[in-house]
Amino acid sequence: MSRKKTPKSKAGSVPAASTLPTAANRSRLAHPRTPCPGSEALPNGPPQSGRPSLGGTGDFYDVAFKVMLVGDSGVGKTCLLVRFKDGAFLAGTFISTVGIDFRNKVLDVDGMKVKLQIWDTAGQERFRSVTHAYYRDAHALLLLYDITNKDSFDNIQAWLTEIQEYAQRDVVLMLLGNKVDSTQERVVKREDGEKLAKHPAASGSLQEYGLPFMETSAKTGLNVDLAFTAIAKELKQRSTKAPNEPRFRLHDYIKREGRGVSCCRP
C-alpha cells in the first residue's frame, strides 16, 4: 500500500449534513479547552480505510479511520482525548463539550501509518441528535463510564442500545471505565465493569465475544495509549487482511498489555 500525503483541506469538496461541523461552523459547535494545533475541519464522508482522502495538516498516513468517544457527560471523554493527543491532563473547572470536536493522530502500527480521526462527542442529552449523525461513519467507538459515578455506569446499556441503532454493525467497540486514579471515590467495582463487558445485553457484532474492557485514567494516562493503539491495530488488520499476517486479537492484546486489566472473554 502506498504512502500518501494528506491533500490540503478538502473540507469544501464533500457535502456535510447541516448539523455537522465544517470549517465555517466548527467553532460554534465545539469549545475545545486547549488550543488544538492538530485539529482541522474535515468532511463527514464515508469510511476512509485504505483511501487517505481526509483533509489534513500534511500528516503522512496509509490508512485512516474514524473513532468516536461516547458516554455520559463528565465521564472524561475530552480528557482522554487530550491525554492521548497531547499527553496532558485538563484539571480544574469542567467545561462540557458543546456539539462535537475532533483531533487527529497518526500512529505507527507494525510499520504502517494509521491515522485516527477521533471525534469527541458531547455527553449531554441535548446534543444527542448531533452525535447520532456521526455514528454511521465511525469505524470504532470508545464507550466510557466514570468509575466514581454509578449513573454513568448504569447508562451503559442505553448507550449500547443507541450504538446498535445508529452505528455500523461491524463497528469496533471498547468499554472503558475511566478515572481509575480516584480510588477513594470509586463506586463501580472493576468486576462489575468486567461483568457488563462479558455479557452486554446489546453490543452489535462484538456481543458474541463480549466487549473488550479496560479501566483507564486520563489523569495519570493509565491504559490510554493502549486503548487507542488496540483500536488502531484492530482496524488496520481488518482493512489490510494480509494473508500471512497472524490474526490480531483485540481481547488478548489488551489483556497482555494492559495494566490492571483482567479481561473479557466469557
Ligand SMILES: Nc1nc2c(ncn2[C@@H]2O[C@H](COP(=O)(O)OP(=O)(O)OP(=O)(O)O)[C@@H](O)[C@H]2O)c(=O)[nH]1
Ligand atoms: N480524577 C480524574 N478526573 C478526570 C479524569 N478524566 C476526566 N476527569 C475530570 O472529569 C471532568 C469531566 O471531564 P471531561 O473530559 O470534560 O468529560 P466529558 O466526558 O468530555 O464531558 P462532556 O463533554 O460533557 O460529555 C473534568 O473535571 C476532568 O478534569 C480522570 O481520569 N481522573
Ligand SMILES: [Mg+2]
Ligand atoms: Mg467533553
